[in-house]
Amino acid sequence: MCEDHEMRCSCGASSASIMFRDEIFPEEIVSRVYCPQCSAGVEFDAATMVADNGWIIEFDMEVAEYFRDRAPELTGAITPEALFDGGYATWRGVYPGEHEDSARERQELLELSRIDKARYFKEFKQWGRKRMERLRQEGWRKAQAS
Numbered sequence: 001m002c003e004d005h006e007m008r009c010s011c012g013a014s015s016a017s018i019m020f021r022d023e024i025f026p027e028e029i030v031s032r033v034y035c036p037q038c039s040a041g042v043e044f045d046a047a048t049m050v051a052d053n054g055w056i057i058e059f060d061m062e063v064a065e066y067f068r069d070r071a072p073e074l075t076g077a078i079t080p081e082a083l084f085d086g087g088y089a090t091w092r093g094v095y096p097g098e099h100e101d102s103a104r105e106r107q108e109l110l111e112l113s114r115i116d117k118a119r120y121f122k123e124f125k126q127w128g129r130k131r132m133e134r135l136r137q138e139g140w141r142k143a144q145a146s
């Protein structure tokens, strides 16, 4: 069970869906989210932040430390990277807003299926792989491992 929470960024121009794996940590471990606009004015602190392609998630490491017993598989120091990469508090999807883009792209494909079935099947087969490749090149953190 993964709940996701919509969080507005610090300047209010954007928002990100953040997913908390199995609700192990409460959403309070995320203190702020910065979009590419507002992250420019932030001094990056590796002790509390993860940067991803212009976005920054700032964690409340005290809260994370307080709840650390709930994640016994997290051995060693709890770091922002461990929280993000382990899925304890991470984007829903590969990047903020991916589920909206993904839904739109699927819709476009669906429209193509009405016009040109053969091309639709061809495009659909390549769609997942091609977009993952694009996201990897764009530099999104969650696209790097695959």
Ligand SMILES: [Zn+2]
Residues within 6 Å of the ligand: 009, 010, 011, 012, 013, 014, 034, 035, 036, 037, 038, 039
């Ligand atoms: Zn912002």
